[in-house]
Amino acid sequence: MKDRIAIIGDGAWATVCAIMLCQNGQAVRLWSPFAEAAEELGDHRQNRKYLPDVTLPDSLEITADDSRALAGADWAVQAIPTQFIRGAWQRLLPYCPPGLPICSVAKGIENHTLLRPTQVLLDVLGGGSSRVAALSGPSIAPEVAQGLPATVVAAGEDPKFVERVQTSISRPYFRVYTNNDLTGVELAGATKNVIAVAAGILDGLAVGDNAKAALLTRGLVEITRLGLALGARQETFWGLAGMGDLVTTCFSPVGRNRSFGEAVGRGKSVHDALAEAHGVVEGVATTASVVELAKRAGASTPSGAAVHMPITQATYDVLFANQSPRDAIAALMNRPLKAET
């Protein structure tokens, strides 16, 4: 049975999702918030900006028409970067079918509100949390577009919708496991970008793979700590959406968060490194959100202290408080010797 699926967004992941869903015979429409981008996609049948050299399926419909974006859709894929979700969906709100199920593929935390992507959707659109889901995991887009194997998780509270996402998008090379820890999957996907920026900074400082592995290990510990404080499950952080995505994001040469961090580590200013980044670097805004979230999560505990996230804090200090990358890393390395756990 063919699903009619609306993809909201025009980035690399929006495009890859569109391709896989079309390959599976679904009826897919992709909406770009930008008329010129939609025109360019339609004219060239390629996403030359974010996913060059990959031909779009003939069956893929492309539009920038707000009223057409979600018309007749059975469900939608939310692929707008986190900080722009609210604006895009406010535009689409007048045309959104009531209760439309939506699967988000964004990885971040909205600034100021500190909401996860699916929480932003519910905040804008209303409805119960069973209408949303998230797809996440180690899935650098150009690899998936080439048909190289990837394994991800789909998470949500409504098992029927999660399984619908799973069966609609799974390909022989793209395996989707299900998971019911939506909070954990979204938090892991957001916070791993912070650690990836830090890992990129280490790459830029050329301090080697031993230090980077230690950073990933301690980074996973601290983002798990935040997750637990916010009701997520530990296993989610040690699964594909956590450790798996962390590893890919921190090592793939094409990862945007890692590459941005590397430029900063090499001495580029945050401003210049952002200007030269190819697209939105989710980890930057997310770092600010996660520092706030750690404070908020800690405020309700007996001590009232923020959840302890030294790597996230060091990353924040580099990005927003003008600390030098080398000093921030030295501070991390020079904490007193102690037992590991």
Place this chain on the structure above:
Amino acid sequence: MKDRIAIIGDGAWATVCAIMLCQNGQAVRLWSPFAEAAEELGDHRQNRKYLPDVTLPDSLEITADDSRALAGADWAVQAIPTQFIRGAWQRLLPYCPPGLPICSVAKGIENHTLLRPTQVLLDVLGGGSSRVAALSGPSIAPEVAQGLPATVVAAGEDPKFVERVQTSISRPYFRVYTNNDLTGVELAGATKNVIAVAAGILDGLAVGDNAKAALLTRGLVEITRLGLALGARQETFWGLAGMGDLVTTCFSPVGRNRSFGEAVGRGKSVHDALAEAHGVVEGVATTASVVELAKRAGASTPSGAAVHMPITQATYDVLFANQSPRDAIAALMNRPLKAET
């Protein structure tokens, strides 16, 4: 207070340990099982075979004399590769001071006996388990030799000996945490080499970083499962000795297990890839041991089935049962879709 420390072995890690201990002012003697190797080290004051371009400290004594190896030592570093520990220490047994504390840095499981390195030491030398310790974690030797930062764990049952190792070898760039899960630290160090061979095979097949990240994630799950069945602690596998070392070993271009796997993944025979490897590839013999260990650990459970380790089994099938790397990986990817946990 200066310690007199005997280093047993002449590989890259033996050399790096010798250098750091000398830098800390300890009195260090390094024993090679091979007279020519000892002569070469002494003549050139470099380990040209395993750690070129690094000058040995003047204070380092080098010997191949069995009777001199451990004479007067306060404690020893065991740096012989796993499958050769028994033979080397049987040679040294007549000269070994009774109860000499020994810290092992080997990462493997002895074939047939299925003993961890410190268990082999106790089997040969006798004495209680508080005389042994292990040092492990993400620590690719050439990086440490350059003074690049690394963070590792020292584990053992006697906290005094573990702290003695910690304080003797810690450098500003080499941080040693303590841990009391000797079983977990040694099992993690051994089994991560199996996953690293598998990760190298993926590199050789050029299937991308998404697949490799999924392999690491599921690999960590399965080696943790074995560890739990053998009495290790879960946290150890998610710490520096587990996840940390796994990440370095699977991504560092100079890792021997990964490089060997990559050659096999590119189509080289196991025999030829081993012949071209630079030194002992611990992961190969360890793969055979771990498959047996999974059977033994499972035999005492109600089902009697081996601990489920599909990646280890696939690696075994490639190394010892002539399965093609691509078929083994395809079999891993094509298991039925299901929930993640």
